[in-house]
Amino acid sequence: MSERQASAGGPVRYEVDTALARITLDRPAASNAIDLPTAESFAAAVARAAADETVRAVLLTGAGRRFCAGGDLAAMAAAADRGAYVHALASTLDLGLRALADLPKPVVAAVQGAAAGAGLAAVLSADVAVAGRSAKFAAAYTAVGLTPDCGFSRLLPRAVGQPRALHLTLTRRSLSAAEALEWGLVAEVVDDDELTARAEALAAELAAGPVRALGEAKRLLRGSWHQSPQEVAEDEARTIAALVTGPEASERIDAFLSGSPWSPAPRATASRDCARSRAR
Known part of the structure; x- marks a missing residue:
């Protein structure tokens, strides 16, 4: 069974093409918002990439129009014990993102549409992020009365500096792709229709490297x-x-x-x- 067949139907797709593993958040109808099953599937996909010696680089993507809208608020609201559910969700996703950052293989993120909250933490956990020109970036936590999770409090200040991290987190500001490039959230910005090709080429280049x-x-x-x-x-x-x-x-x-x-x-x-x- 191929990797594509093995991962079909879940909230996270895992595919391997030669030396490149592609991890795709696959809940486009929910803007790839992350609920507990998605966090668990994501952590499992990262573990597969780590264990597979034939994988030399990883490409992180999101299906549909948006990269990732962050945590799934609907799933949080529907939980019988909201506190316990959110604690499990944040802890599980954090383990997956830290494993992604710790992979002894380069990770490229291709960001389209929007990356908010935990979705932005995922971008910061990758090694090189490429954004489509229309992409937007936001902290989004405090807008719904919540606080950062998934290492966001550590990752964001290191990427953009403490004053900008506080500004982005405490206000409802969102950044354009050009601003995200200026701030240091992403490494490259390309036209939307070139995003997939550029991210794949960059990931393939890294996979062919030492x-x-x-x-x-x-x-x-x-x-x-x-x-x-x-x-x-x-x-x-x-x-x-x-x-x-x-x-x-x-x-x-x-x-x-x-x-x-x-x-x-x-x-x-x-x-x-x-x-x-x-x-x-």
Whole structure:
């Protein structure tokens, strides 16, 4: 059974094409709002991507017109015990998003329509986000009398700074795609009809790259927030020393020095010329 068939019919689709896993929030009629079954399915999909050694990159998308409207308010309101339900929902989705951020593989998010609340937390949990030009971004929590969840309180200030994070969270402001790019919420903005192709191309490019180096670089950057400068430096030194003897680095360094077509040969030549000049 193919991955597409195996994941058909649920609130989250999981598909693998060669080395690229696609995780799609698949509740378009509900603007991909996340209820507890969706959070559980999402966490399971991320776990599958982590366990599959053939997967080298992940593309996170939302079906339909909107990426993700955040938590499903209708499901919250219908719960017999609203507090217990929301606690389970926030905790489950947080586990899935942290697992996404911790994946030792690059993650690209393609954002169309709107990303609000937990949907914005999902964007911030990806490594590279590409937005369609008409996309909108909002915190949305306080507008319905709620507070951030799913790591939003940690992720947003680190992406945009504390003053902007407070402004976006405490007011009902939404950001355009261009503003999200200026603020640092997304890495690229493209025309809406180019979003899928650009995000897929970027994810495929990363999947074809040195996956161990990409995963370790991601880990170093994300982990640096929790470490002292000395701990960061020591972790960096251990990691680069371990990678330099591995096949990914050995092949690429040899190709770089030999001037292979994919490597920046002129820069390598210039570096060697400078080294000769210093030697003289």
